[in-house]
Structures are given as structure tokens and as C-alpha cells.
Amino acid sequence: DTEVTQTPKHLVMGMTNKKSLKCEQHMGHRAMYWYKQKAKKPPELMFVYSYEKLSINESVPSRFSPECPNSSLLNLHLHALQPEDSALYLCASSQDVLSPQHFGDGTRLSIL
Amino acid sequence: GENVEQHPSTLSVQEGDSAVIKCTYSDSASNYFPWYKQELGKRPQLIIDIRSNVGEKKDQRIAVTLNKTAKHFSLHITETQPEDSAVYFCAALQTGTASKLTFGTGTRLQVTL
Numbered sequence: 328d329t330e331v332t333q334t335p336k337h338l339v340m341g342m343t344n345k346k347s348l349k350c351e352q353h354m355g356h357r358a359m360y361w362y363k364q365k366a367k368k369p370p371e372l373m374f375v376y377s378y379e380k381l382s383i384n385e386s387v388p389s390r391f392s393p394e395c396p397n398s399s400l401l402n403l404h405l406h407a408l409q410p411e412d413s414a415l416y417l418c419a420s421s422q423d424v425l426s427p428q429h430f431g432d433g434t435r436l437s438i439l
Numbered sequence: 440g441e442n443v444e445q446h447p448s449t450l451s452v453q454e455g456d457s458a459v460i461k462c463t464y465s466d467s468a469s470n471y472f473p474w475y476k477q478e479l480g481k482r483p484q485l486i487i488d489i490r491s492n493v494g495e496k497k498d499q500r501i502a503v504t505l506n507k508t509a510k511h512f513s514l515h516i517t518e519t520q521p522e523d524s525a526v527y528f529c530a531a532l533q534t535g536t537a538s539k540l541t542f543g544t545g546t547r548l549q550v551t552l
Contacts, residue, residue, distance in 0.1 A: 369528050369542035370483060383537050417482065424538040427473060430482040 330354070331431035333418050339437045342408060348434045350401040350418030358424045359401040361393060362417040364433070370417055376401060377424050408438045441466040441533045445543030453551055458516045460546045462529035465510065471532035472505060472512045473540075478525045487514070519550045 332351045340346050350359065358377050362370035375383035376395045384393075390412075392404040401418055415435050419428040442465040452458050464472075473488035489496045489503045489512065496503050502515040516523055529543040 367545075369545055372539055372541075375537075375539065383539055385539075425471065425532070425534060427485055427488055428540060429485060430475075432482045 331418055331420050331429055333416075333431035333434050335434055336432065337435050337437075339439060340405070340408065341439050342410075344408075345404070345406045347405065348403040348416055348418075348436075350403075350420075350431055351399055352420040353399055354420065354429075355398075356420035356422055357398060358421045358426070358428075359395065360419040360421075360428060361391075361401070361403050362419065362430075364415040364417055370430075374403075375424065382424070405436075408436075410438050412436065413438045441469055441531055441539075441541040443529060443531050443541050443543040445529050445546060447546060448544065449547045449549070451549045451551060452519050454519060454521060456519055458514075458519055458523070458548055458550075460514045460527055460529070460548075461511065462513070462531075462543050463509075463511050464531040464541075466531070466533055467507075467510065469531040469533050471534075472503070473530050473532075474501075474503060474514050475528045475530065475542075476525045477528065477545075483528060516548075519548075521550050521552065524548055524550045 334349045361373040364370045373387045374393045379395045390407050394402040415433045417433045418431045421428045445462045470491035475483035476486045477483045487501050489505050500517045505512040527546045530540050
């Protein structure tokens with residue numbers, strides 16, 4: 328079965344904190360994605376990594392910083408977030424950028 | 440960029456009835472159309488998909504149809520069950536220099552007993 332693992336499941340942080348979201352897959356997928364999802368809205372693409380290189384940045388503010396240390400891992404570093412950044416952050420992966428994407432359970436982020 | 444419209448936004452059907460959700464897309468270069476089911480508090484789950492070289496695909500009670508000329512695609516669920524209740528998202532994959540998935544706005548399906 329396909330599996331994308333995200334940690335932590337929940338995160339509460341202040342606006343001055345620095346934290347990181349982690350995503351891991353061991354399916355040999357070479358494309359990985361970060362999405363942001365607000366309540367009752369569809370997932371909204373933030374970043375795409377293809378073969379460990381950033382291929383799409385959807386004009387995301389610099390307070391979100393993605394990192395792909397290797398083909399199995401994807402991080403999202405957070406710094407100086409705003410209350411409106413509170414959302415569910417979903418990671419997804421696929422064989423390549425043209426293949427079906429499979430999502431993790433997400434990290435529910437709350438900014439105080 | 441791609442724009443995906445989805446209708447209806449909410450749909451209530453009785454158990455055993457059929458449900459149909461429709462989407463339209465704008466970019467003729469889009470060639471892959473997945474459907475995701477998202478239950479409350481859970482991940483979007485891929486339930487069926489179709490590529491542009493196919494007009495219809497079926498998997499048990501779920502089917503998807505694609506009309507490339509009209510840029511329409513639809514999800515059909517037959518013999519609905521309470522566990523089908525969820526939010527369903529259609530999506531279209533733009534290809535080219537940068538491939539990205541654009542989602543529709545979602546349909547909340549409620550299957551009542």
C-alpha cells in the first residue's frame with residue numbers, strides 16, 4: 328500500500344517560533360509536494376520537488392522554506408508565521424510529476 | 440493557468456441512489472484527471488483517475504467519464520452507501536514545462552439512510 332508519513336500530526340506555534348514539518352516516503356517516488364489546505368477548501372499547491380530539485384514555487388512567502396535532503400524526505404521549515412497560515416499542511420508524492428499523487432495525513436498547524 | 444470548476448458544491452442522495460459530480464477545465468493541455476475523496480479530518484484519497492486518451496473508466500461502483508472536446512469530466516457513483524459520504528475533489532494535471540495539479544472546489548456528498 329502507498330504510504331506517505333508526516334510528522335508532527337499537530338503543531339501549535341507562536342509567531343516568533345521556528346519549526347519544521349517532515350514528510351517521508353519509501354516508495355521510490357521521485358516527485359514530492361507540499362500543499363496547504365484551509366477548512367472547506369481544496370488543497371492548494373505550494374512547492375513541487377522533482378528528483379530532489381525544486382521545480383515549482385507557487386509564489387509562497389519566504390517564511391515557508393522547503394528542503395529536500397534526499398529522495399525520501401521532504402521538509403518544510405517555518406519561521407515568523409502569521410495567524411492566517413493556520414491550516415492543514417499536506418505532503419504528497421508520486422512516481423514522477425506526471426503520475427498519480429498520494430497524500431499523507433497532514434500536519435494541522437495553528438499559529439497563536 | 441488551469442481553472443477547474445466543480446458542481447454541485449453539495450449533494451444529498453438516498454442510500455442506493457446514484458450520485459454524479461461534474462467538472463470542467465480550461466487548459467486543453469491538461470491530460471490527466473484524478474478524483475480524490477476526503478473524509479472529515481483525513482487525507483485526500485485517490486479513488487479513480489483517467490487520462491485524456493480514454494473516454495471512460497470504471498472501478499466497481501465508481502466510474503469516470505471524460506469529454507475532451509467539451510473539457511468536461513464527471514464522477515459517477517452507483518448504489519451509494521453511507522460510507523460514501525465525504526468531500527470529493529476533481530483535479531486536472533497541466534503538463535508542459537512545469538506540471539501541476541489544480542483542484543476543483545469540492546463537492547460535499549451526503550448519503551442518507
